[in-house]
Amino acid sequence: MLIFGWGWRVQHLRTLTLRCPHCGNTVAHPLYRRVLKLSLFFVPLIPLRVKHTVQCTACGLQRDVDPAHIG
Numbered sequence: 001m002l003i004f005g006w007g008w009r010v011q012h013l014r015t016l017t018l019r020c021p022h023c024g025n026t027v028a029h030p031l032y033r034r035v036l037k038l039s040l041f042f043v044p045l046i047p048l049r050v051k052h053t054v055q056c057t058a059c060g061l062q063r064d065v066d067p068a069h070i071g
Contacts, residue, residue: 009035009044016054016070023059030055031070 013031020027034051037044052070055062 003042004038004040006036006038006048007044009037011035013052018054020056020059020061021063022061023056025056025058027056027058029057031065033067 011033013033016029016031017026018029019025020029032053032055034053035047036049036051038046038048052065052067053062054065
């Protein structure tokens, strides 16, 4: 019997000050690196997908970003 699954691992990289396109406030936006990993017997093994996201602390809008464009 094999026990497998997948789950997101989230890592906070840094906090940026940006203007939110949704609410228009210039506030802190934490930058996260999210990795979807395949697990076998509760041990994360294979990364399936990597996403970088920022989230507005004022309105909660979360959006994907290209890490090459973050200075």
